[in-house]
Amino acid sequence: MLLGRVFKKPDNFKLIRKQIIHEMMSLGIGSLGLIAIISLFMGAVVTLQTASNLNNPLLPAYLIGYATRESFILEMAPTVMSLILAGKIGSNIASEIGTMRITEQIDALEIMGVNSASYLIFPKITAALLFIPIIVIYSMFLGALGGFIVAMYNSGMTIEDYITGLRYDFKPFSIVYAMIKTLFFAFVITSIPSYHGYYTRGGALEIGKSSTKSVVYTSIVILIINYVITQLLLL
Amino acid sequence: MIEVKNINKSFSGNQILHDVSIDFKQGEINLIIGASGSGKSVLTKCIIGLHEVDSGSVLYDNREFTNMDFKERKDIRKEIGMLFQGSALFDSLTVEENVKFPLEMYANKSNEEVLDRVNFCLNRVNLDNVNHLYPAELSGGMQKRVGIARAIALNPKYLFCDEPNSGLDPQTGIVIDNLIQEITEEYNITTIVITHDMNSVMETGDNISFIYQGKKWWEGNKHEILKTDNKELCDFVYASRIMQKFRNI
Numbered sequence: 001m002l003l004g005r006v007f008k009k010p011d012n013f014k015l016i017r018k019q020i021i022h023e024m025m026s027l028g029i030g031s032l033g034l035i036a037i038i039s040l041f042m043g044a045v046v047t048l049q050t051a052s053n054l055n056n057p058l059l060p061a062y063l064i065g066y067a068t069r070e071s072f073i074l075e076m077a078p079t080v081m082s083l084i085l086a087g088k089i090g091s092n093i094a095s096e097i098g099t100m101r102i103t104e105q106i107d108a109l110e111i112m113g114v115n116s117a118s119y120l121i122f123p124k125i126t127a128a129l130l131f132i133p134i135i136v137i138y139s140m141f142l143g144a145l146g147g148f149i150v151a152m153y154n155s156g157m158t159i160e161d162y163i164t165g166l167r168y169d170f171k172p173f174s175i176v177y178a179m180i181k182t183l184f185f186a187f188v189i190t191s192i193p194s195y196h197g198y199y200t201r202g203g204a205l206e207i208g209k210s211s212t213k214s215v216v217y218t219s220i221v222i223l224i225i226n227y228v229i230t231q232l233l234l235l
Numbered sequence: 236m237i238e239v240k241n242i243n244k245s246f247s248g249n250q251i252l253h254d255v256s257i258d259f260k261q262g263e264i265n266l267i268i269g270a271s272g273s274g275k276s277v278l279t280k281c282i283i284g285l286h287e288v289d290s291g292s293v294l295y296d297n298r299e300f301t302n303m304d305f306k307e308r309k310d311i312r313k314e315i316g317m318l319f320q321g322s323a324l325f326d327s328l329t330v331e332e333n334v335k336f337p338l339e340m341y342a343n344k345s346n347e348e349v350l351d352r353v354n355f356c357l358n359r360v361n362l363d364n365v366n367h368l369y370p371a372e373l374s375g376g377m378q379k380r381v382g383i384a385r386a387i388a389l390n391p392k393y394l395f396c397d398e399p400n401s402g403l404d405p406q407t408g409i410v411i412d413n414l415i416q417e418i419t420e421e422y423n424i425t426t427i428v429i430t431h432d433m434n435s436v437m438e439t440g441d442n443i444s445f446i447y448q449g450k451k452w453w454e455g456n457k458h459e460i461l462k463t464d465n466k467e468l469c470d471f472v473y474a475s476r477i478m479q480k481f482r483n484i
Contacts, residue, residue, distance in 0.1 A: 105325055
């Protein structure tokens, strides 16, 4: 029912466009720093762990770069980053909308004749659908960069091996698969917290509960969708 | 004029409003008074459509509101301004953006005209040089005045005020009461004020409805309320010692 109201024709396209840009800045740009740090370090650690496990003369060294690329494209960037964004963006959305609910700001919108669900939630969902795929691609590159930095300073492999691995047997469909997953995750990351925030009742304690509940449910739904999409697209 | 006819409202089998009928007159301040939990806020939310009534009807200048769909209600809501108890200003927007919001949403005006209207409304509530401040940077009284400025931005026909002077010192409370009274007379609008503040009642009470246990218990004006012998209303009006002393004079 809430989603039905969210996707109704907006009251004012100009204001909605302004809101979408605002949400892209606050939800998207605001997450770039965190995603950069996590991706760089995870890329470095994945490369190190793979290098230590493939320490066998029968296995070619370029497999380290290959494994880093595959793990980042298939899982780390779309799924793990979405789980992180579920915590960061999800709790932010639930507490923002929850606060608006208990301080009667949503009632104020309704009394002005504004479809509050559409005005508040639609720009968040749209901004996430547009921006989270970009964040995921950014994470893929930074993960590979993290591995590259390790390759530069690690005696167990050469930069050439690492780059060969990154380019070895590349299947463009892996990116398509990651983007399909990401779009589903982006929808979940914004819609579930919006729902919990919108239906918050009570006071500050309930805002905290809504925020926690939204992160938990979003994470579980992301994991389930991840399994279902992988089953459907890769097997 | 707003007519409320035989409204009933219950939540999970617990009846809150019992057959309430009240006429709210144009150009006057219509007060809804009553103790906490008496059903004042539920009644107001039923009138503006935030709660659906179980039975009964609400008419805005003979336009039946209760049977309207969302789209039809939207047209009426554009004619409603509301001042909330906690002001309900949008935290993420500046004072100027808050007052501009309904204008940008509905008024077909150029940016200059919108800005002129915003400045006029802020000036009308005696606020200057606060355009770029955020609600959190304002005092409670200033927030209420911004709330009034936002409520009158679209030239409403109906103004609802939910406990407009709660949380304010008596002096600022009187300023807000006077402002509401001036605006009501100036624009000849139908104003409904929910309050349990006796200062407000005595300052602005043209038409007072006392709600007791979800029923309209008494109706009159600020002169009649002091002479009433209605027990429940007397218990409410003369609850404080100072009012009891005043009664005995």
